[in-house]
Amino acid sequence: xxEVEQDPGPxxxxxxxxxxxxxxxxxxxxxxFMWYRQYSRKGPELLMYTYSSGNKEDGxxxxxxxxxxxxxxxxxRDSQPSDSATYLCALLEIQLISNFGNEKLTFGTGTRLTIIx
Amino acid sequence: xxxxxxxxxHKITKRGQNVTFRCDPISEHNRLYWYRQTLGQGPEFLTxxxxxxxxxxxxxxxxxxxxxxxxxxxxTLEIQRTEQGDSAMYLCASSSPGEQFFGxxxxxxxx
Numbered sequence: 729x730x731e732v733e734q735d736p737g738p739x740x741x742x743x744x745x746x747x748x749x750x751x752x753x754x755x756x757x758x759x760x761f762m763w764y765r766q767y768s769r770k771g772p773e774l775l776m777y778t779y780s781s782g783n784k785e786d787g788x789x790x791x792x793x794x795x796x797x798x799x800x801x802x803x804x805r806d807s808q809p810s811d812s813a814t815y816l817c818a819l820l821e822i823q824l825i826s827n828f829g830n831e832k833l834t835f836g837t838g839t840r841l842t843i844i845x
Numbered sequence: 846x847x848x849x850x851x852x853x854x855h856k857i858t859k860r861g862q863n864v865t866f867r868c869d870p871i872s873e874h875n876r877l878y879w880y881r882q883t884l885g886q887g888p889e890f891l892t893x894x895x896x897x898x899x900x901x902x903x904x905x906x907x908x909x910x911x912x913x914x915x916x917x918x919x920x921t922l923e924i925q926r927t928e929q930g931d932s933a934m935y936l937c938a939s940s941s942p943g944e945q946f947f948g949x950x951x952x953x954x955x956x
Contacts, residue, residue: 736885771849771936771947772888816887823901830901831876831942835887 731755734817734836742844747804751817751836754798758834760820761793763802765813766838772816776802807843814838847871849948851937857954858927865923866951870939877920878945879912880936881905888936894920927955 734751741747749763760779764772776791778784784791792801800817817836850869858864870877875896880888891910893901896917906912909927914920924931932955938945 732887734887769949769952771938771949773947774944777944818887830893830895831940831945832890832893832901833878833880833888833945834890837885838887 729754731834732817732819732836735839736837738840738842740842740844741807743807743809745807745843747802747807747811747841747843749802749804749815749817749839749841751800751819752798753800753819753834755819755821755834756798757821758819759822761791761800762818762820762833763789763791764816764818764835766816767813772818772835775815777820809843809845812842814840849937849939849946851935851948851951853951854949855952855954857956859956860929861926863923863925864927864953865921866935866953868920868922868937868939868948870919870937871941871946872918874939874941874946875917876940876942876945877914878938878940879920879922880938882934882936882950883932891922924953927953929955931955 732753762777763775766772781795788805790803816838818833823830852867877894879891882888894914909925912922934950934952936950938947
């Protein structure tokens with residue numbers, strides 16, 4: 729079983745719809761929960777992160793974490809064609825190595841999202 | 846542009862050849878990470894540098910792979926005797942620590 733499971737999609741929705749993206753994880757050692765967005769032929773860029781259960785809003789984006797269920801979600805309201813990209817959940821475990829912290833990211837497979845104008 | 850840069854952006858090679866990729870992190874970042882991303886998958890951790898010290902290597906990093914960061918600035922990733930299974934996007938990220946900023950990646954195709 730993978731440490732992080734994410735529905736790969738693809739997912740196509742009309743402009744203006746609410747999008748829900750989800751991941752589940754198995755390792756309780758994960759401390760930070762992140763969402764990255766990756767456009768075609770680009771590296772991932774951080775959208776949002778949180779470290780506690782509950783909701784965190786940033787504009788049209790809401791990140792939700794339920795640590796008891798090991799379940800994280802990203803909601804996009806009023807979706808725009810420019811939101812079309814691959815969305816990756818990423819979980820971070822800080823490991824101490826030689827007194828330094830290795831902030832090791834474990835990614836989901838990514839969900840390819842297309843917003844149809 | 847002061848972001849993470851990677852060179853080359855694309856590399857096509859024949860099986861058995863050696864290849865080397867370069868990553869230039871954001872200048873004040875002391876942590877540097879290499880990841881590998883295959884089609885339809887998320888990035889997978891390969892290795893991590895704190896300044897010039899390589900502190901962790903993934904099991905994915907076979908003996909044919911070697912990474913260096915000689916002066917704690919740029920880093921190189923070399924793959925010897927490439928195999929078709931090495932075809933992937935190789936991503937570099939840097940941090941100070943905190944948020945990891947990713948470069949655009951080097952796409953490797955092994956024929």
